Amino acid sequence: MMLEKYGHGGDLLTAQQSFGLPGDQFIDFSSNMNPFGPPAAVERLVAEYAKELIRYPDPGVRKLRAKLASVYRIPEESILVGNGAAECIDLAVRVLRPQMTGLARPCFSEYEEAIEKTGGRVYDLPLDPENGFELRKQDLLNAVDCCDTLFLGHPNNPTGRLLSKETLAILSDCGRNVILDEAFVDFVPAEEEVSLIARAPEAESLIVIRSMTKFYAVPGIRLGFAVAHPRIVEAMSRLQIPWSVNSLAQRIGEAVLDDLEYAAGTKAWLQDERAWLSSELTRLGMTVYSSDTNFVLFSIPDRFGQNVKQLQASMGAQGILIRDASLFPGLNEKYCRIAVRLREDNEALIAGLNNALNGHSRNR
Ligand SMILES: Cc1ncc(COP(=O)(O)O)c(C=O)c1O
Incomplete structure (x- = not known):
């Protein structure tokens, strides 16, 4: 089933129907929300x-x-x-x-x-x-x-x-x-x-x-x-x-x-976290494009023998949602978009991608 069948990321009901987990148990990188959650x-x-x-x-x-x-x-x-x-x-x-x-x-x-x-x-x-x-x-x-x-x-x-x-x-x-x-x-x-x-x-x-x-x-x-x-x-x-x-x-x-503190805190946090996430994706072998905001576009090099639909399916089975960016006219089946989330989730994303792309957990 196509996760973006209504045209957007963040469709937890479709994720639930596709991957069998309750919607709120996914870590959602497919829509680009501030991961701190709403201001107090x-x-x-x-x-x-x-x-x-x-x-x-x-x-x-x-x-x-x-x-x-x-x-x-x-x-x-x-x-x-x-x-x-x-x-x-x-x-x-x-x-x-x-x-x-x-x-x-x-x-x-x-x-x-x-x-x-x-x-x-x-x-x-x-x-x-x-x-x-x-x-x-x-x-x-x-x-x-x-x-x-x-x-x-x-x-x-x-x-x-x-x-x-x-x-x-x-x-x-x-x-x-x-x-x-x-x-x-x-x-x-x-x-x-x-x-x-x-x-x-x-x-x-x-x-x-x-x-x-x-x-x-x-x-x-x-x-x-x-x-x-x-x-x-x-x-x-x-x-x-x-x-x-x-x-x-x-x-x-x-x-x-x-809530000025929330705004300033978010902006400051994002700079470091996006840099960390981008460099981890690069270390995994992905081609990462530089971003000015809270999501990152990357492409999967051919040598991994996987397209984004396959990657999305194996990530979904691990409870992690990523955006199939091939659905944007102008991009091909190698492109994927992810939101920048908090460190623990980002680590789970990297581990999940490593599983999906290399079939094992990476030794550090
Ligand atoms: C570039 C862009 N503009 C506008 C919107 C719509 O935002 P809103 O939730 O405020 O309707 C989105 C939602 O994904 C978006 O990605």
Whole structure:
């Protein structure tokens, strides 16, 4: 059975059906959550939530928007909160109705799905391993010539790479609509420097999308936001289903933004842990690509005689879920993506991979 049959990682029900373990017993490297779990305030908010269930959420998401405005120093009228970044992706495409959208592939599948739903076409900007999956300047310039919109991940999923300064400069000046998915930028220590969130309120042609589910480890509540010129935000909100963002998500969003220690701790931890995990994967013989965020893409060299589907199956049987990255257009059956988790889990991953690839536990 294909673990990603609904198009994403983190599908524990399919894992349970495929590998026979209860869903919560897998170590999940297939979706890219902060492994520290939600900030402390979340448990209390969930416990208190029962009394609020009988009321409608604030349809204008006013308190959370005010909070986001102060944290990111942007005007409230430039913020639209959505039911996950996923809803913001859908709304961004529906509001711009692009005819031809440039996608740097491999990239997150929802970009193309949103484009297809509105009848738009996709222009491919191929990313390839020879230059570490960086967008090539000439490809970008060609895309600017023939697209009305560019939709890019910053950092990109599944490659984990941020866009370069040069690319960002071209995008800022190109006179095309740009949708920038910054769902994973909170994990980057230089977030403030690299994010375009502060520019979006004034630019007429830039929509920046952020997720709160990955960094704060609350994917179950669905929470993300888009930042753009107030006119674009207003048009997006007209397309949005009323009360799309439930009240628990709103409360949690307000609270987690106050936990500065959690945010700083996560960023600092990730740098060392990703370096350790990448070097262990390299020691196992994998070809590892450098990442700017909380997941790592690697490929399995031919000499192991295994493709990622076989590897996923033998890891699943050991209770460990990895992402089959061959399902991203632009990657082949050798590619695999894993989240960076806490050390104990990462050690289990390395031991499991060693079992699966070499048929034995490695002596250290
Ligand atoms: C690149 C990227 N953008 C957006 C999303 C959607 O995030 P959310 O959970 O906020 O809807 C995902 C989820 O996997 C993602 O990988």
